[in-house]
Amino acid sequence: MGFLRRLFSRKPPDDGPPAPGRWVRPPDPPPPDPVIPGPLAEKLAPFWRTGWLAEAEDGDGETTASKFSGLAHIPKGESWPRCGSCDKPMQLFVQLNAKDLPEGARELHPEGILQFFYCTDPESMCDVDCEGWRPFSKASLARVVTEGSGELISASPVKDAFPAKSITGWKTVEELPNWEEAQYTLGIELDDSDLKALEGINSLNPGEKLGGWPYWIQGVEYPDCPKCGEPMGLVFQVDSDQNLPFLFGDLGVGHITRCKRHPEVLGFGWACT
Numbered sequence: 001m002g003f004l005r006r007l008f009s010r011k012p013p014d015d016g017p018p019a020p021g022r023w024v025r026p027p028d029p030p031p032p033d034p035v036i037p038g039p040l041a042e043k044l045a046p047f048w049r050t051g052w053l054a055e056a057e058d059g060d061g062e063t064t065a066s067k068f069s070g071l072a073h074i075p076k077g078e079s080w081p082r083c084g085s086c087d088k089p090m091q092l093f094v095q096l097n098a099k100d101l102p103e104g105a106r107e108l109h110p111e112g113i114l115q116f117f118y119c120t121d122p123e124s125m126c127d128v129d130c131e132g133w134r135p136f137s138k139a140s141l142a143r144v145v146t147e148g149s150g151e152l153i154s155a156s157p158v159k160d161a162f163p164a165k166s167i168t169g170w171k172t173v174e175e176l177p178n179w180e181e182a183q184y185t186l187g188i189e190l191d192d193s194d195l196k197a198l199e200g201i202n203s204l205n206p207g208e209k210l211g212g213w214p215y216w217i218q219g220v221e222y223p224d225c226p227k228c229g230e231p232m233g234l235v236f237q238v239d240s241d242q243n244l245p246f247l248f249g250d251l252g253v254g255h256i257t258r259c260k261r262h263p264e265v266l267g268f269g270w271a272c273t
């Protein structure tokens with residue numbers, strides 16, 4: 001089901017402008033908003049959550065800016081993070097400056113610059129050898145650095161660095177958890193008719209987003225905080241081939257998570273079908 005939903009949620013490739021004189025089928029009207037039956041709507045009401053889809057355009061900004069790839073903010077005296085396995089500089093996937101986040105998202109990342117690096121070195125297979133899908137792998141790093149003075153960097157030390165994209169804004173979305181998370185993690189009692197109704201309500205967004213509910217490809221996979229053992233919460237979702245030219249396995253989706261009690265503990269994991 002998750003796989004099918006994923007297939008059909010992707011945009012078809014753009015065929016370019018139609019040839020002159022060719023009949024063009026008018027675009028399909030947007031689907032009607034799904035109507036959630038009353039009793040189910042009541043059960044789900046407390047679980048609506050706001051998410052923010054990242055809007056980005058080509059090009060890098062300041063080293064402290066929010067972005068995909070490009071030049072990271074490296075605190076003075078430190079060097080660009082290296083892979084714990086091959087020791088090569090890791091690719092910057094995402095950087096989020098707390099100052100650039102929408103008002104309602106502040107509690108997800110209140111201050112500093114959040115960074116997520118992942119080893120994509122073409123000569124090594126670190127993401128396979130070090131189980132890059134697993135949080136706290138040696139081939140990835142999720143962290144927050146302070147926005148103090150930084151090292152002067154004029155070029156990325158990463159081999160085949162991805163083209164930079166600047167995050168220019170956020171599109172607000174309202175989301176519900178998927179049925180599995182609703183039923184088994186949140187303990188919402190759902191009967192067969194509720195589950196059937198939920199199938200028709202696609203309230204979860206793939207793509208790159210801040211907050212909201214995770215778009216799980218397999219089961220619910222919040223990692224446990226290594227300090228307190230409590231499940232960590234979603235901060236940011238990273239998708240395959242959206243703002244980064246990279247596939248997590250077969251169109252997988254990854255999640256940057258954080259412990260609520262230990263805000264310095266961040267993790268990243270991904271899953272694919």
Ligand SMILES: [Zn+2]
Pocket residue numbers: 083084085086087088119120121124126127139
């Ligand atoms: Zn590596």
Ligand SMILES: [Zn+2]
Pocket residue numbers: 225226227228229230259260261262265
């Ligand atoms: Zn913790």
